Amino acid sequence: MSTKTEQHERQEGIQVYELGFHFVPTLSEDEVVVQFSHLKSLIEKKGGTFISEETPQMTKLAYEISKTVKATKKRYTSAFFGWVKFAVNPEEIAPIEKEVKAFESILRYIIITTVRENTLVGSREAVSAATLAASKKGGSKEASSEAEVVVDAVVETVAASADETPVTSIEETPIAE
Amino acid sequence: MITKQCYFSQNNIKHIDYKDTDVISKFINPHGRIIGRKRSGVTAKSQRQLATAIKRARFMALLPYVAN
Numbered sequence: 001m002s003t004k005t006e007q008h009e010r011q012e013g014i015q016v017y018e019l020g021f022h023f024v025p026t027l028s029e030d031e032v033v034v035q036f037s038h039l040k041s042l043i044e045k046k047g048g049t050f051i052s053e054e055t056p057q058m059t060k061l062a063y064e065i066s067k068t069v070k071a072t073k074k075r076y077t078s079a080f081f082g083w084v085k086f087a088v089n090p091e092e093i094a095p096i097e098k099e100v101k102a103f104e105s106i107l108r109y110i111i112i113t114t115v116r117e118n119t120l121v122g123s124r125e126a127v128s129a130a131t132l133a134a135s136k137k138g139g140s141k142e143a144s145s146e147a148e149v150v151v152d153a154v155v156e157t158v159a160a161s162a163d164e165t166p167v168t169s170i171e172e173t174p175i176a177e
Numbered sequence: 178m179i180t181k182q183c184y185f186s187q188n189n190i191k192h193i194d195y196k197d198t199d200v201i202s203k204f205i206n207p208h209g210r211i212i213g214r215k216r217s218g219v220t221a222k223s224q225r226q227l228a229t230a231i232k233r234a235r236f237m238a239l240l241p242y243v244a245n
Contacts (some may be wrong), residue, residue, distance in 0.1 A: 020196065020237055061238040081237070083196065110237055112195075119192040121200050 015053065015090045016116050019043070019100065023056050023110040024067070024080035032056050032080050040084060046096050048088035051166055056082030058169050068108050080109050085114065188209060194227040197235035203205040205231060209244035 021039070023032055031160075036056055060079040066075045088096070093111065100109055182205070193201065204212050204219070204227055211231055214224045214244065234240040 013194070022237070059239075062241040062244075063238055065238055079238075081239070108237060110195075111235060112233065117192075119194040119197075121188070121190060121194070121197050153213055 002094070011131055013085050013089055013091075015093070016085065016087045017093060018083055018085045018112050019082070019096075019109060020083040021056075021100070022059075022061075022065070022081050022107040023105050024074075024107050025058065025076055025078045025080065027080065031105075032068050037046075037104075038084060039100070039106075041143055042099050043084070043086050043088070044094040044098060046088060048086040048092070048096070050070035051085040051087060052118065053084040056083055064151045069104060076107060087116070183218055183220045183223055185227075186220060190223075193223065193230040194239065195230040196239065197230070198234060201227060201230050201234060202240060205240065207244065209235075209241045 019039075023035060027035065028155065032054070040050070041054075047171050057080060058078060064075050064077050065079070066073050068074075097111055100106060100111070103109075184190075190200075195201070204217055206212055211228055214221065219225075219227060231240060235242050
């Protein structure tokens with residue numbers, strides 16, 4: 001599925017990426033916010049534009065992850081998991097990754113190519129991501145037609161997830177045996 | 178005869194996200210292994226996406242590699 005915006009982006013040489021990461025659990029709530037904004041400013045500096053995000057939240061890890069910092073190996077069973085979706089020139093993603101890798105508070109990260117539209121089925125994330133996009137784009141009336149198309153798409157996804165039927169059917173449908 | 182239906186086609190899910198652990202954990206068995214298409218009825222296209230999503234979720238410790 002490729003929308004007009006996506007085709008336009010391909011010509012311009014813009015790709016949508018998502019950075020998922022775990023911050024070490026030893027950070028305080030305030031430090032997490034600071035580190036997250038630091039991480040975002042890093043992407044912004046490389047010309048990235050944000051599409052959606054989720055602020056890091058404490059999560060239990062499925063297995064123990066160890067990180068070695070200055071000859072001391074530390075093991076963690078929980079972490080602050082967050083993600084940010086952004087569009088940037090593919091040439092800039094390698095330098096971004098290099099800087100993310102050097103981040104001391106990041107336990108583990110993943111950078112994937114994705115699509116502009118919301119891919120989360122879980123309603124909570126969908127709403128938080130959409131409100132962010134809407135609040136950012138809604139403020140400036142001079143937003144280009146592309147941006148408006150994006151907002152429309154996001155609003156539609158929210159409307160769809162707000163609608164009771166699809167969500168409940170997703171939750172309750174068991175795997176066919 | 179029972180016809181199998183693809184979960185992702187039924188719910189109109191075009192992109193499977195690794196962060197959607199509630200959804201993708203339906204497709205792993207109690208040991209944490211990926212359930213095959215034959216058993217889950219997922220279309221080939223969705224199964225490929227699903228496998229990638231599960232592997233990404235495992236890497237990010239959202240799902241286990243081995244569960245006991």
